[in-house]
Amino acid sequence: MADVETTPVKLARKDFMSDQEVRWCPGCGDYGILQAAQMTLAELGAKAEDQVFISGIGCAARFPYYMNVYGLHGIHGRAPAIATGVAVARPDLHVWVIGGDGDMFSIGGNHTIHALRRNVDLNVLMLNNQIYGLTKGQYSPTSELGKISKSTPFGSVDTPFNPISVALGAEATFVARTHDMDRNHMMAMFKRAYEHRGSAFVEVYQNCNVFNDGAFEGITAKDKRSSMLIPLEHGKPIRFGVDAEQGVMLNEYGEAKVVDIADVGEDRLLVHDETRADPTVAFALSRLSTGPSMPTPMGVFRAVERPHYGQMVQQQLMEASEAGPGDLRRLIESAPVWEINAN
């Protein structure tokens, strides 16, 4: 991705709204996420024609239709692979991938991890509602163990993925979490993702008010946030709580633990460093909560620089062309050639 463009014209949210009626269920968390994305692009002064939104299948995957940008609504799970083609072909574009937990961690899990490990220049927004909404209520690969759903009337027996842990394990260079109840936080994370060069993975906790209502209420409700959300701020000790009385420290095994500051003292708190080359500490932070029932870190877990895939492909193309562009005749005559004359 080239330098962040700015245009002299001040843009508004409506510049990124398409003429299509938004058709998510009334009250769906996706509305707020869509709005945040549109407002982020407007604030950034991004060129609409340089934004490409790629999606797979699922409720979240309808996202591109509502954006006044270039969009491709693909097939289930394949958005990261389609987006890889766009990003490698055109490093000048900003390529966004929008999908849900089923799309990106079940049917498309393979493409998600490979896009992240390659560090393709993508902004991946994974809208996690811990349920299959479009197919009307089956458990998903991020649903909690024991989930009662249409396909698991006796409770699911599958251990869920922790998407942040997976992304870190897949060598993602930018990993963040946000939630649909906090527009400013979402916009801050989307902006960081936009500005990051390489794969940016953002998990967005999103409420499905029809099939999994209130899944995140225990941590994202206004009166819960200070005690249940752990803000990750680069360079600062990690602390939270109504009176900022709790914090996070690493134990002797390198595991992250929630502690009372009164017990351990402020000096023992982990100072968050999103730029650490080694993802071990970021991973430890991702293990603080196994689901939205425990204090949960929000913000940027990891933001490191690594050459992105499209850039390296481009580099090889340029190096190969240093001796001049390809010559077709020379190519096809690169094996021994003989001439047969007319008799």
Added chain:
Amino acid sequence: MSTDTSPRRDIEVLEAVVIRFAGDSGDGMQLTGDRFTDVSAEFGNDLATAPDYPAEIRAPAGTVGGVSAFQVHISDHEILTPGDAPAVLVAMNPAALRANLRDVITGGTLIVNADNFSERDLHKAGYTSNPLDDGSLVGYRVIEIPMTSLTIEASKHTGVKPRDAERSKNFFALGLVFWMYTRPVDPVVSWIEKRFAKNPMVKEANVSAFKAGLNFGETTELFDHPYEIRPAKLPAGRYRNVNGNTALSYGLVAAGQLAKLPIFLGSYPITPASDILHELSKHKNFGVRTLQAEDEIAGIAAAIGASFAGQLGVTTTSGPGVDLKSEAMGLAISLELPLIVIDIQRGGPSTGLPTKTEQSDLLLAMYGRHGEAPLPIVASKTPSDCFETAIEAVRLALKYRTPVILLSDGYIANGAEPWRMPDLDALPDISVPFTTEPNRPDGVFWPFLRDEETLARPWAIPGTPGLMHRIGGIEKEDGTGNISYDTDNHDKMSRLRAAKIANIANDIPGVEHDEDGGTDLLVLGWGSTWGVAREAIRRVRVRGRQVSHAHLRHLNPFPADLGDVLRRYRTVLIPEMNLGQLVKLIRAEYLVDAQSVTKIKGIPFRTYEIEQAIVDALEALDARGA
């Protein structure tokens, strides 16, 4: 015993010869065959080759399952097949002899490496007695040579260890065959010198082995005299030797140049298609991007993304990969974006016979997607034809904004022939413009507002100001491209997509038709059966019978005149390496009582098989009366 003491005995001139080199898969038989082929090609013979190698990289040494073979047919006239049966078999061990003997012509020459016929070797090959002395080879001319020990002896001066020296024995065999068929020696020596430049000892050992083989032929009395196959009288032009996958890769590179678009290949390695990925990966100076994807689906998905972004998306695979790509092909049909899907067919179903050839994906290409999902299909007929077919596939994909399936197969992918290289300046411009302006009077852009003639939709690529649009796999309204679940619109769109593909019949040449005046019998083929059918027809015509030949490059849609051509004949015979696929399409489309000739052994038809089928069909017609 001859008393001739001159260094060069009489040379007998042959019109053609078929030779097969066979050995253990680690014996370097493909390399040996390649050298023989390249030198013969440069010498001016017409030729055709067919490698035959096991699916396992290294099956247990010395077993029949691990035998690797390479057949080459060289001649002084136009030939179209690698030959039905070898006249000469070079067998480096008992397994190679056992696996290949049944193909050798009666009275053929067997050159065997006598050093490898120990009891243990025989046992591994499954022989209970030694064929060299149990009388089972009566009727063949058996030439036993201790190739291993002679090779080790010859390279002693190089200081190479006997164990390593032994590995040069394929060059000994090559040298011997070079002497037998009076091939020019220098190109091989300079090839070895170049290839092994970094390893002087191996280089020296190989050259010594090669020369020892030559000298062995020259000085021993095992052979009466050498043979010669004179250069063929081929059409004037510049030639090189090429296999199908290389020609196909070059065709794609050329198509990119002709279309003024970068090629983007998304691919997952699979036999026998991987060589296209390997070849295209080398040509970054042509702007070719290659992505070795995480799986088959990602390969095609990335290619679709690249096409959306304004490049030429290509994916290469074989049958199992086509299965996996089906859903994405349907997406490309729905998006109406250009895309090339290359299927190098192999034996199926499932893993099937990965290294063997088959033509059994035609109906898969035609119908292997859910919904009404037509797309154009083209097929290559020979290794060099892959070049032109690739360009044709790209032309159709771009002009009609559609995925196109190109069918090749393992036989032409790995088989080689001399290629009269095209006049590059005469190749067509196949570029299509991107849309850069709104296409509605009100200044709006509709992504599905079609060209009236081609029914193709506009191709506006990201980065173009003012033309932002969204496309997807959900049914869309004609014109605006907005999501539409309207039933009438779906009917309209399904028919439009079908009509767009059907109309291509008016944009392709009439059927390739070699007529000889008769109306009794037409042999209709597609893909790699072209050469063998043509040769069989030639032989039948020599017998004074009339047979015509038609061949299809375009399998969907068919050429517009195909129905008229078919109806001229009393009998239509369709040879295919499957259980009858084209024949079903022909019968369904034209209500013609076409007859099937099928073979599904993982190897191409032999000429005599098709010849016999033609003769049988003609006799049946005779019996029925005029």
